Amino acid sequence: MQTHLVRCFGALPGHGNMAMVIEGGPATPDARQAFARAQLHPACVFLDAGPDQGVIADYYYPHARSPLCLHATLGAAQVLFGRAGQALQAPSDIVLSTAMHAQALLLRREGEDYFVALQAQPVPAVAVAVEVDTALAAWLLGQPGLTLASAPVLASVGSPKLLIEVPERATLHALRPPLERIVDWGREHGVNGCYVLWRSGARTYEGRNFNHLDPAMEDRATGVAAGALAAHLGCTITVHQGAALGAPCLIRIRFEGNLILVGGRAEAVNEY
Numbered sequence: 001m002q003t004h005l006v007r008c009f010g011a012l013p014g015h016g017n018m019a020m021v022i023e024g025g026p027a028t029p030d031a032r033q034a035f036a037r038a039q040l041h042p043a044c045v046f047l048d049a050g051p052d053q054g055v056i057a058d059y060y061y062p063h064a065r066s067p068l069c070l071h072a073t074l075g076a077a078q079v080l081f082g083r084a085g086q087a088l089q090a091p092s093d094i095v096l097s098t099a100m101h102a103q104a105l106l107l108r109r110e111g112e113d114y115f116v117a118l119q120a121q122p123v124p125a126v127a128v129a130v131e132v133d134t135a136l137a138a139w140l141l142g143q144p145g146l147t148l149a150s151a152p153v154l155a156s157v158g159s160p161k162l163l164i165e166v167p168e169r170a171t172l173h174a175l176r177p178p179l180e181r182i183v184d185w186g187r188e189h190g191v192n193g194c195y196v197l198w199r200s201g202a203r204t205y206e207g208r209n210f211n212h213l214d215p216a217m218e219d220r221a222t223g224v225a226a227g228a229l230a231a232h233l234g235c236t237i238t239v240h241q242g243a244a245l246g247a248p249c250l251i252r253i254r255f256e257g258n259l260i261l262v263g264g265r266a267e268a269v270n271e272y
Contacts, residue, residue, distance in 0.1 A: 006075035009221035068158035070223025115263030124190030221249035
């Protein structure tokens with residue numbers, strides 16, 4: 001087994017959301033979940049050989065398997081492009097397929113940044129039927145009397161998120177929500193957590209993601225949530241995350257035709 005640690009979406013060198021990329025690891029979902037649970041990182045991605053020399057990516061948080069994790073995908077891109085460079089090859093794109101839903105992901109390198117190209121995905125039908133309103137958002141976040149800047153919305157680029165926009169940065173930073181409530185509600189309705197955001201400019205946002213059970217495991221950057229936000233808005237945006245956690249991150253999202261490109265810095269930390 002070979003593992004790689006990669007800091008992803010860092011706004012500056014030495015910052016970012018940590019992902020572990022595993023090659024030749026345990027084969028079964030149960031064993032992979034146990035491995036991910038034993039790590040001190042927000043996400044693990046297991047890379048397996050796919051058909052036609054393709055690669056399959058299987059994602060795990062410490063508490064659950066996930067259909068998609070873009071910061072871990074950025075980590076995989078850093079590893080795969082690095083290996084291709086060592087082999088004196090220079091592919092313009094690398095294609096991954098996700099293990100749970102066979103979603104195609106196109107990886108691209110642009111200088112020091114890596115991008116994942118994907119498309120908007122439907123949200124779970126059961127979630128659409130749920131009354132998504134201010135009262136639900138206030139309950140999920142443990143904030144009675146919560147004021148929102150816009151109506152909550154469900155959106156997805158492969159891992160559905162409930163997007164909740166608050167009107168002030170102070171409100172965003174002060175949140176200490178009941179995480180078990182969010183996770184339990186998400187499991188019931190097929191939604192992978194809440195992404196709370198504040199609009200700091202015309203196309204600039206700051207966000208926090210709540211889908212882990214341990215507050216210490218809060219994501220420094222959540223590419224699937226930023227991508228879902230861009231898919232909902234239908235425009236190029238920049239998302240900041242992690243500054244309040246001491247790990248400032250920057251996620252860039254742009255459109256190319258019907259593709260949504262989500263990207264940023266990916267920096268190798270260690271290999272062992």
